[in-house]
Amino acid sequence: MDSVTRTNTTTTNPLANVDWDDVLETLEQQKCILFLGSSAFEAPGGGGMEDALCEWLDTGNPEHPHIKLYNPDGFFLFKKNRFKRKVIAEMKRFYNQPFPETEAQFSRIARTPFSMIFTLTPDNILARTFDVMGLDYQSDFYFRNRKATDIFELPTKRKPLIYNLLGNIEEPESLVLTHGDFFDYLESVFKSRSMNEELKDELEKMERYIFLGLPYEKWYFQLLLRVLSLHSPKLAEIERLALKEFEDPRLHKIYTEEFKIEFFPASTEEFIGELYRRCDAAGLLKPLPKPDPAEANLPELAPAAMQELVANAKTGEAMLHLKVFLKKRKPRSHALTNDLVVLRNRYNLLRQRETRGTIDSRDLTVENNQIVERLLELIGKAEEL
Secondary structure: OHHHHHHHOOOOOOOOOOOHHHHHHHHHOOOEEEEEOHHHOEOOOOOEHHHHHHHHHOOOOOOOOOEEEEOOOOOEEEOOOOHHHHHHHHHHHHHOOOOHHHHHHHHHHHHOOOOEEEEOOOOOHHHHHHHHHOOOOEEEEOOOOOOOOOOOOOOOOOOOEEEEOOOOOOOHHHOOOOHHHHHHHHHHHHOOOOOOHHHHHHHHHOOEEEEEOOOOOOOOHHHHHHHOOOOOHHHOOOEEEEOOOOOOHHHHHHHHHHOOEEEOOOOHHHHHHHHHHHHHHOOOOOOOOOOOHHHHOOOOOOHHHHHHHHHOOOHHHHHHHHHHHHHOOOOOOHHHHHHHHHHHHHHHHHHHHHHHOOOOHHHHHHHHHHHHHHHHHHHHHHOOO
């Protein structure tokens, strides 16, 4: 496998040796899972996601008021435990900004018929992209030491599961930010908590895993692969495709021989582009939904009327009217439209958590009030357009 991978680097097309027929077949049969790491994301304006987040949080500042140390492995050491929430609030602001380059890539992934997509980042950028495109999906995340919900809807290519493997930014206590969090996470996994048993069964039924932008060099990544049982003889027949080679031949040997991962020297952008083209040629792309006639014929409401809808607990309806209001005021409404996309995604995720029973009633009230306050703020700004 090592020699095959290295031979690929000399070919004109680094993806020429991918078994595309098998990739498309497993996609169509709902036997293929996509895993996305931070290197599959591009920061606003270009550059790596992790570097941009570090710059946003000012992690290199020795006088940082909240962060005592940020390790190259991605874990924090906070000056006080209570400062963790302050840093999470900043992280949330980072992830809630527009990511045009990433969203352009993810718009192709959204139309590709994956039935399950796992992310190793805590954001909801992919879910947000599905929302913008009007494509259906379901979402869930791993919440260490919390019992998984008994509600399980079988993922399909028409309604895929987007699963945050290391927690979700909308649920601060679920995030894995420190070494302590990570060891709690491992304990939770080994005790078989927090992931629905039916979901585990579905993972074992898969025939191909595709890895894009995962942190192979980080010490804990091999542990995560073991969490997914990729070392298990039971999953020996699953094909594993990734896009990065290693300068360190020892790491390359571990991943190719221990975890049976085959590497191709291509970029995430190249792979997604090639996969999208082949799915298009094979007629496998999900069609974009037609514009909702109800939305197209929705009367334009004045901001005061939208505020009245909010007051009557018609939050979703108010958001829809605000969307129409802003759409008619392009391009000057662009920034507010982006903010509304983020808020609608947050609202939709909250409704899913409420339906699944995965959020405490007190937390639900707090989250809902925060969304309402933000919506009223956006309506107030829209009035100034």
